[in-house]
Amino acid sequence: MAIYRLEKKSISRGNNHNLVAAVAYRAGAKFTDTNKLNPKATTHDYTKKTDVAHSEIILPDELAEQLNLAGINLNLEQVANLVEQGETTKRGKMKTAAKLASEYVLAGSHELSQAENIQAFQEFAKQQAEEQGVVAMVFVHDPKQGEDMSADTQAADNSKGGDLRNIHAHVVVLSRQLVLSGDQLQLGDKSNSELSDTARKKKFLEKNRDWLKGVREQWADIQNQSLERHNLAPVTHKSYRELGLEIKPGIHLGKDATALVRKNENLAAENKKLASEGRLDEMQPIKTIYRHQHNRTIDNENRTHIEQTANSGITSSQQQIERSQRWIDAISTGDAYIQRQIEQANQQERSINSRIGQGVRRRSERPNPYEQQLKTSADNRKQRATELHERTIIFDRASERADRNARYRKPRINGVIGEVDRLTMKTALLFSSRRNESSSYTDRQKDILERFANENSLVTGDFREDIRVTTTFFSDADNAQTHKHIVKLINDPETEEQNYSKTSKFEAESDLNELTRDIVGDSPKTSNAANESVSIAPRGRRRP
Incomplete structure (x- = not known):
């Protein structure tokens, strides 16, 4: 069964992250940080990471058109270095707490093929790139593709797992837009997703929390479209509380703590003495085991809650059966009395039927003028009810088709707008x-x-x-x-110039023809004197 996961993270220098290292790890590549302002700039080699199934850059259409006209092609290392070198103060110093990018970790569906999962990840990344006007990078990791490797702090990833079904994507979205100035790319303004609620309010945008809910719903819709093609059960982005389930949340352990629990679950029991002495701060693994045991307790409580909910329905059914049984027993106890009542009722029924039969025979002897009319009216009502039911079915099917067409045509409409x-x-x-x-x-x-x-x-x-x-x-x-x-x-x-030339030539010929007609029809008359000319009045003012 497919699962839903969308986790939003930050890649920032305040957490000792480096975008060149983060991109190199997710791409399984070897990139060099060329930021001269960074004294720790070095080469990050993650070529031993072989579970990378796909990686690419996705641009918003507007920026893609600009880069195409300028003849600029971007690669992953170039984008990462551009951000690292561009995040500086006004005095040209390196920002020590700059947020470099946001990351969305998406869980794929192991029931689908790798190509179908990649297509869904690409669609989500394209939506984010267009909506925010920023560059997005997609990295798809598939355990079936190869082996994972541990990431250091600068690579900013702790999602390593050993489950072969864990195909997932890291969608890295830059915090700032890229602007083309001449033939150079520079960092521009922050995207709307990085603004505070106060700044978003001035732009008439919804709060960040509500916006993130919409992003989660977008990924659920994309994933469900892929699942629907194979008639698989859909996923939901809603929480247990929104679904009305009273399930308690556990504590996130992380990969290191999980490995520790698997390695030695008896560590807490072996160190009870140290725990009783109040030296838990010195024994961090004990805290980890306690968290794991806490999660197990919560899982047991949730399982009990679900079982009780199911059993309550069974108990209710049993109570109904018991009540029915009591009625059966009461009926059996008064069987003789009931039997007499039944015989009396049958006798009354035979008498009534006899009278009805006599009445029917008498009515049949003389025709009823309203009988056919009543029958016709009843038949018409039955026919109208049948037609209404059929139309309702047709309308419901048409509504479903319209809803499916709207979902499938939404990307095309977005493409036309783009x-x-x-x-x-x-x-x-x-x-x-x-x-x-x-x-x-x-x-x-x-x-x-x-x-x-x-x-x-x-x-x-x-x-x-x-x-x-x-x-x-x-x-x-x-x-x-x-x-x-x-x-x-x-x-x-070129076409406009050709049309202009044709129009100019046509106007010139028209003027020449008009001048010729004026000369032929209104030739000037001269007097006998050689140097004197007599002007002729215009054609409209001549006397007859």
Whole structure:
């Protein structure tokens, strides 16, 4: 049976984490930290980790379009070093407590294939990248793929496990957006997920806690879509409390404590004397064993609670059976009396049936004008009830199909929205690059675009700001529709120039034809004097 897991963690320098080390461990690779401000920068080699089934970078569509136009390709080591080198103070010093990224640990479904699990992980990472506008990295670990290895503190991972069904993913999402300045990538603003509740309120965003619930539900929906294709039971992101289950939580031990418990569960019993002397702080393993025993106690209590809940239903059924048995006994005790009552009732029934039969025979002898009408009315009501039931079934099936189609088409709709945003961003980039010598615009077209930029306040003096202002302007559907001729000029200047040349040629020929008609129809008359000319009034003012 599939399980649900989404655990959100932080990768931060305050916890002695290093993003280069974290990415290298999750990718099973050898990366070098090139941050000159970090005195501990070194090479992190995790090539012995062989359980990595998949790793990739997922970009938001807007950034992907910018990098494609700039001819920039990113790799995992480059992204990690970019963050490590960019997290500095205004004075150029290294931030010692900077949060570098957030990590989502997702449990896959062992009932599905590795490819299906990877596709689900990719869909979740793409949603986070688009929603927050940041770079996401996906690392899929499958115990069937190879062996895991221990991670140091800087690698920031303690999810090692020995279960071959434990296929899982680490989705690392950067805390800051990446901004393209010229041909260089730099760290930009923090994503909305890293803002405080106060800052989110100013942006009319929901609280972080409510937002995280939505993220958990997103992963449950993605996982259930994969499970539904194989008719497998769905998972839920809801807690025991939300499901109405009174189950107590245990204490998380961690991998080291779990290994210690498995190695020697009798350690607490062997050190009772030290525990009675109050020296538990010196015997940290004893605390670990006690936590494990506490968890076992809670598990037993939860099991008892579930059994009692099930037994309560059985007890209720037994009580009903006992009550029924008492009624049976009472009936058996008064069997003679009941039998007499039955014989009397049968006799009365035979008498009544005889009278009814006589009445029926008398009614059958004379026809009833309302009998056929009543029968027709009853048949019509029965037919309408049958039709209503059939329509209800059809409506329910249509509703289910519509709901499934909506779930399956949601990614396509998001893709269309992303394509519109990509075209808008492309238009903004081409428009902001109109002054470049490498642009394909003619001088006439450049003059048109420059006048348009000045008229609509799209000139700020900064290239990056020009892109932002222009993107905002063309994102407005009314602006895009009103100035669609400008949009066509920006994206296809060659076609616009050809159309302009054809139009200019046509207007020139029209003017020539009009001039020729005026000369032929209104030739000027001259006087007898050689140097004198007589002007003729326009055609509309001539006298007949």
